[in-house]
Amino acid sequence: MRLLALETATRRLSVALWQNGELIERAEEVPNGGSERLLPWVHELLAEAGLALGQIDGIAFGAGPGGFTGLRLACGVAQGLAWGLDLPVMPVSTLEALALASGEREVWACLDARMNEVYSAAYAVEGEVVAQLMAPVCLPAAVSPAPTFAGGWGVGDGFAGYGELLRARKPDLVGVRADVFPTAAAVLRLAAPEFSSGSALPVMLAQPIYVRDKVALTTAERIARGGAK
Structure with a gap:
């Protein structure tokens, strides 16, 4: 094949x-x-x-x-x-591809979604099989849900821009790999x-998976979020 x-x-x-x-x-x-x-x-x-x-x-x-x-x-x-x-x-x-590319077994996958938000989901990886533990969402990092597994790795460039906010959601992460794509x-x-x-x-x-349909914030929304990133 x-x-x-x-x-x-x-x-x-x-x-x-x-x-x-x-x-x-x-x-x-x-x-x-x-x-x-x-x-x-x-x-x-x-x-x-x-x-x-x-x-x-x-x-x-x-x-x-x-x-x-x-x-x-x-x-x-x-x-x-x-x-x-x-x-x-x-x-x-x-996000599944990100989890698999990381080489880790329990992964909180987060990508920078701009507009002060992240795309995030959680997965368990066993060999070539990626099982979803937490469905993808697009939310501000400060309120993004954290996975319930103990430890695990935070992976993706969402941790580069919003690492402190995300770690506050799950302080028991084994580590963070923000340079994985x-x-x-x-x-x-x-x-x-x-x-x-x-x-x-x-x-x-064949269609993209957007998760978020809005591509820009209004001026009022940017001010409310402390400025768009």
Whole structure:
């Protein structure tokens, strides 16, 4: 089985190729934009693997939550490729991919959602299986719910911007890894079993997972929250 994946929900963009369990990836931190990198990376990975685009069996993408522009980018490129090749697609939770990429077993995954909020969820990771313990939410860090497991790791750039507020919600964390990002490789590791089982979706059903529908605060809301970040 040969699969492609795209992950652009954060400032770290990545594209990965899965070929019968072997993974190769291209990634780079891009604070703004980055759309021009994705297709060249796809072709670089295919060339490295000695494959043609027509030999791909499916396309996965990081579906969110995350930055609105990034989510639309990954979904749009995945849909465009899948339409042209008549392939199934698999949306994968960005927070699940973050938890898997961390390599930790109990994970409080938090990504900076801007507007003084974080996307957060909690997971138990066993091998390649990620079990949700706390559903994704988008809330101010000071009121974001904390997982109930003892200890565990805080992972993601939400801890870079709001670490003190989040640690106050769960002071018994073993540690924090704010430099971990969701990756296309982790997206593929989660998506591969779904493709194998026939659970992937027709391309027209692929949609981002926004969690939050509002992309900007009013002036009054920014003032009430102490200024937008």
